[in-house]
Amino acid sequence: MTDIASLTEADAANRLMRLARTIARHNALYHAKDAPEISDGEYDALVRENNAIEAAFPHLIRADSPNALVGASVEASPLAKIAHDKRMMSLDNAFADEDVADFVGRVRRYLKLAEDVVVAVTAEDKIDGLSLSIRYEQGRLIRAATRGDGQVGEDVTANVAHIPDIPQSLPSGAPALFEVRGEVYMAKADFLALNARLLAEGEALAAQRGLEFDPATVRQFANPRNAAAGSLRQKDAAVTATRPLRFMAHGWGVASAVPGETQHDVMRAIGGWGFPLSPDLVRVETVEGMLVQYRAIEQRRADLAYDIDGVVYKVDRLDWQERLGFVAKAPRWAIAHKFPAERAETTLEAIDIQVGRTGKLTPVGRLKPVTVGGVTVSNVTLHNRDEIARLGVRIGDRVVVQRAGDVIPQIAENLTREEARVPFLYPDHCPVCGSEAVAEDGEVDVRCTGGLICAAQRFERLRHFVSRGALDIEGLGDKSIEEFLDLGWIAEPADIFRLAAHREAMLGREGWKEKSVQNLLDAIEAKRSPDVARLLFGLGIRHVGVVSARDLLKRYTTLDAVRQLAERIIALRDATQPVEGEEPTRFRNRLDKAIAELISVENIGAAVGHALADFFHEPHNRKAWDDLLSQVSPPDYIVETRASPVSGKTVVFTGALETMSRDEAKAQAEMLGAKAAGSVSAKTDLLVAGPGAGSKLKKAQELGIEVIDEAGWAAIVAAARAG
Template identity: 70%
Template sequence: FGMMQQVLDWGVPVSPALVRCLSLDEMFEHYRTLAAMRADLAYEIDGVVYKVDRLDWQQRLGFVAKAPRWAIARKFPAERAETKLEAIDVQVGRTGKLTPVGRLAPVLVGGVTVTNVTLHNRDEIARLGVRPGDRVVIQRAGDVIPQVVENLTREADREAYVFPDHCPECGSEAVAEEGEVDVRCTGGLICPAQRTERLQHFVSRAALDIEGLGAKTIADFFARGWLESPADIFRLKDRCDDILALEGWQEKSVDNLLTAIEAKRRPDAARLLFGLGVRHVGAVTARDLMRQFVSLPALRVASEKAQAGDAEALSELLSINGTGPAVVEALGDFFHEEHNRQVWDDILSEVSPPPFVIETRDSAVAGKTVVFTGKLETMSRDEAKAQAERLGAKAAGSVSPKTDLVVAGPGAGSKLKKAVELGIEVIDEAEWARIVAEAG
């Protein structure tokens, strides 16, 4: 507190809400005061932070990963408002998931006008008992995501909302797998909604990473009939004049786009597999699969054999780290659908991924098993695992006695606790970055 007063004396603005409290009662009273006045502030706040007001005690208390033991945040309750649910729309995502979205009469919540709200899934609609026309109470969860918390119009004589059993985009059957709450379209790549979403996923940073093909461009090209499948991206060179004729496109931008596409003719096999959007096959699982099978055709053969009942192929797939029955079943289902096989063959007629090899280098973690937990601030979890592999380490998803190192970010929970109990070395993200840098 004294340091901040000195900063203020130097002429640097300091929040007038900063106070020194001498008891818990004073802390809680200040919290209540700020909560009452937050709507009148010229800026948004979502809570307060209690700090120990002695630098020597702060040093003694130290940190857990990157979180200080001498400071704790206390959030305000989410602001709520009442409005009318005017309609329920159902959107279809890349994986075919049907997500209900509530359309609201505009209402101000926490300084933001809210017109849409997620209803999550079929079970959540049934739990809330909501129907178009109902009065509902909404809040911005974490002061960010709007959600319905209460239905004020529960009338037993009104018909319940009927969740669609067919895809609103392509008419294919929509079903929920056993044990899941999400309802999904079974149309796969024949579903227009899934195709545009999957094309966006295919060119995303974690997949083929093609510059210049954003969501808006893909939607435009799709509407014009130029993009139906991933392979069509590599045929856009035949549309050069057509693209150049569009508003906003110049010769340089068209050339840049086509150059970026051509640069991906020999893509990383794992990125290509991930980009095709096979359910349950994320970026890390794709790398695990390709490490085992080296080539995409070999993976397809094993998947088709496993689905046909070949015990040896099934055993090989299940032996791969991170690959369980759900992944094996998803691969089998993918190749079982003729339109998916056509997409697969089509893209492999346009690109030639080289045999998959992970180039590793000597490092302090070579040969060790590393687990990442908590929120990583400079990279995604998948990027961190890929780094570990390049350093010759094995990236695991859970902590066990075989784990050698745990990299813990803010919010690390049970994995960090287990690592401490087992006496496993724990470092933060900054120390991990140092290890990566030293390895070159």
């Protein structure tokens, strides 16, 4: 189990990078290829681990964070693409009763509700199916699309005509434009019957051809969700017509009008139009009521006709949903309460050591494949040397594998630790470069000391630079990076932009043709003017995640200005010395405060400042930086904002805001392109004053700053949203 508190910044950044890639891969397998390799519980646990690390290290959040992505791209799909007018979001997850209480607490705090105000929610089972959006205009079904990546899905309009649960038209009185959203699924009994039919058809075909029948030659579906997804996403709608698909509505998208003021009322209206709803959809008014419904559904789970993996709670009032809004890929007003883990026994067949971008040696257990809840598990992370010692695992041990938890898949128990067996010796040298591998005082992680000579670290550093969250250079994948490293063509990021010099040599290598070489070189050339924040993030400077990179550049706008900031921090560190008798901790706190004040960027603290100073203090880093900037010309950073009367202005909120929390007010200001500041100065453009406004209001009046009340601010927000 990962101890978040013991993670260093570098470890956290490395783990987040690996989680982003792992989760993206499993997203593609699940959403785009209908061929998942891990269970929902395993996937949820990976996301849960990612969320825990992001919460502990918010400045390391990546552009390709799983929390910024929904589903998977449909670029490789043979079906036509459809852009959703309203994004199809995912849901955040709750795993414990406390998480549910926290969800309600967050809603209450965000909306600034008194404790005696009822926060009613709807609760319904969460079907394990394929998300679908169905658009009706003037009562007629005109198109249907899968979720895809949330913004672009696949056109399955012809296919849904064969799903009896989906009406081809809406009754009179329905809104002129309305998108019904829900899940396409296959009932358990229908799934078993489909696989049996496929097997029988294969056997009949073999008999017809006079061949011996081998069941392994028949492609059968792994589970009902795969069967539903594969059946709906057919290029030939006639194939879909032969599959027993069902549909259950759980929400809506774009609508010209909404038939109700609450989630529950609108869902009942949708049900009245002929769409199946969950029979377990209820409205509850307390956390206790939510948990009662959760346990009731969990108890009936095995007896349900379809697969579910949890219970979804949604704030009932639609006006509250509007105020709560969204974060990244999920609404603030909804959460999925997932069901707990499943376990199985297997054998630990090997322990491999992987070397990460920071040199960390991570042990990975290779298991004899085991089915846990219908999904095959063959690999498990063992985290570090201490975790291996805690579990006492050795090659050949019988272990219990758990599908859910803080880190999944994980070994929950070693069943044979008392048996005589050769102990596993943790390596004291890097398995890649042979350099000594050591653990620093107080650290549990063992790291390679090879640094730049270690191929594993060099590869990971370049891989990070071209990754989706950084420069996103298409065509420069792992295999190509390894090949170019082995050839000595690349070693630092700047070398990537000199690959054109190796064009002729590249053409002579296996797998490289004229078109593929030109496509790669074109993709590299296209990044000669990269997004400046992505470039800064891609350099892998410690503590500078994608969010902190953008926050820095919102103020400093250019890489040269960031470097000048780093040089000022270096000068400040050199000039700041402890006074006589000053404790080291007090001196460090004083220095950190001075650095944070020098940076003067909200959410950017001394840790980032020290990291920038450390990076630019190293001559090799300065050389690599200059070399890279001789190859690229990133434009100044520009903050994209929605046009509004306060765009580009500084707004201060004061007094007791009555209709919104301070967090909501700041979020609104950012949405309108304004900066929310905490104090009034000559740079302040607007003061929003609630009841009880004191010194800030007085100072604003003295400085002649425009002052409006909360209602005036609400009018600005409403006008911007309407426009």
